Amino acid sequence: MFQSIRKRLNSFIGSTEEQAEKKLAEQQAEEKLTEEQPEQEPTEQAEKEPTEQQAEKKLKVSKVTQVRSALSSRLRLSEKDLDGILWQLQLDLIQSDVAVETAEKILEELKEKLTSQEVEKNKLDSFIKNSLRETLIDILAPEKEIKFLELIRNSPKPVKILFLGVNGTGKTTTMAKAAKYLMDNGFSIIFAAGDTFRAGAIEQLEKHAHNLGVKVIKHSKGADSAAVIYDAIEHATSKNIDVVMADTAGRMHTNINLMDEMKKVCRVNSPDLKIFVGDALTGNDAVEQAREFNKGVGIDAVILTKMDSDAKGGSALSIVHETKKPIILVGMGQSYGDLKEFDVNWFVDEIMS
Numbered sequence: 218m219f220q221s222i223r224k225r226l227n228s229f230i231g232s233t234e235e236q237a238e239k240k241l242a243e244q245q246a247e248e249k250l251t252e253e254q255p256e257q258e259p260t261e262q263a264e265k266e267p268t269e270q271q272a273e274k275k276l277k278v279s280k281v282t283q284v285r286s287a288l289s290s291r292l293r294l295s296e297k298d299l300d301g302i303l304w305q306l307q308l309d310l311i312q313s314d315v316a317v318e319t320a321e322k323i324l325e326e327l328k329e330k331l332t333s334q335e336v337e338k339n340k341l342d343s344f345i346k347n348s349l350r351e352t353l354i355d356i357l358a359p360e361k362e363i364k365f366l367e368l369i370r371n372s373p374k375p376v377k378i379l380f381l382g383v384n385g386t387g388k389t390t391t392m393a394k395a396a397k398y399l400m401d402n403g404f405s406i407i408f409a410a411g412d413t414f415r416a417g418a419i420e421q422l423e424k425h426a427h428n429l430g431v432k433v434i435k436h437s438k439g440a441d442s443a444a445v446i447y448d449a450i451e452h453a454t455s456k457n458i459d460v461v462m463a464d465t466a467g468r469m470h471t472n473i474n475l476m477d478e479m480k481k482v483c484r485v486n487s488p489d490l491k492i493f494v495g496d497a498l499t500g501n502d503a504v505e506q507a508r509e510f511n512k513g514v515g516i517d518a519v520i521l522t523k524m525d526s527d528a529k530g531g532s533a534l535s536i537v538h539e540t541k542k543p544i545i546l547v548g549m550g551q552s553y554g555d556l557k558e559f560d561v562n563w564f565v566d567e568i569m570s
């Protein structure tokens with residue numbers, strides 16, 4: 218998981234450290250040269266100076282030497298020192314599925330942090346790692362944090378959740394996984410078979426529902442998706458069910474008819490949580506889709522699926538940076554239990570370890 222980006226970030230840390238050490242060695246060599254300048258021949262006057270004054274002078278000189286050795290173990294990186302390394306990092310990030318604007322923002326913030334202060338030689342490693350870590354955490358900060366379980370716990374019931382995204386990203390599977398997660402935490406669930414478009418979609422959802430022991434509200438294929446979801450909400454309200462989870466048909470964000478249908482679903486049912494489900498393997502496409510769905514219907518949160526496969530990880534950084542919406546859950550496999558709450562520290566540890 219995330220091997221590509223991890224390797225590249227580690228290479229950035231190594232190169233920056235190397236560059237800093239090189240600069241320090243040059244700095245020390247220069248200082249040594251200055252120190253080795255021959256001292257002035259003792260003048261007659263000095264010879265005549267009382268020993269007390271000579272001792273005082275010696276003390277001053279030794280203090281200067283002390284300050285010099287203190288200085289020579291510290292350094293401050295400059296923009297020039299970092300130019301080449303940051304350029305390489307930008308290319309590496311883009312190759313790890315980080316969108317160009319997000320990569321630029323990372324570089325800008327990283328450069329500011331790395332050049333902001335003098336650092337002690339023995340603290341270089343942690344300084345560079347912390348600068349990178351803080352930068353990545355900043356990039357992953359949404360405008361509003363959402364803790365999934367907490368939100369469900371604290372919202373008026375029934376909580377209405379809509380899963381949306383393009384075809385095959387994992388909406389239906391993720392909805393089933395999220396249902397299991399919520400049921401394990403004591404909530405009751407009902408499914409709305411809102412994908413009335415794709416052949417076999419209703420049956421696929423019914424199979425998950427059967428496995429999990431969840432009721433499905435369905436109409437027939439081709440029916441109005443907004444109406445199916447409406448019925449499910451009515452049912453949940455009358456039966457005191459905590460959460461309505463509505464599946465929807467996968468649609469390209471460029472498909473105007475289906476996007477209009479999604480707008481209607483939202484208008485009729487006012488979902489509490491519109492979750493964009495993106496496939497982490499599709500990299501920059503997932504970012505573009507999230508942006509367009511956000512523009513079209515407004516999303517509240519993101520779930521990234523297939524993080525267990527060969528995902529490069531960069532799309533997580535870009536999606537949050539571009540949409541400012543939080544990633545709430547990540548899909549880590551095909552079983553019902555393979556879903557976890559997204560934790561920024563976990564993710565940054567994973568890509569930096």
Ligand SMILES: Nc1nc2c(ncn2[C@@H]2O[C@H](COP(=O)(O)OP(=O)(O)OP(=O)(O)O)[C@@H](O)[C@H]2O)c(=O)[nH]1
Nearest residue numbers: 384385386387388389390467522523548549550551
């Ligand atoms: N490895 C892995 N596979 C996943 C994950 N989530 C979903 N899948 C797989 O992705 C495929 C598509 O999943 P669906 O849930 O049918 O996707 P969908 O978005 O509902 O697809 P449409 O309804 O056709 O738009 C299935 O084979 C899932 O098992 C995940 O986190 N990891």
Ligand SMILES: [Mg+2]
Nearest residue numbers: 388389412418
């Ligand atoms: Mg589906």
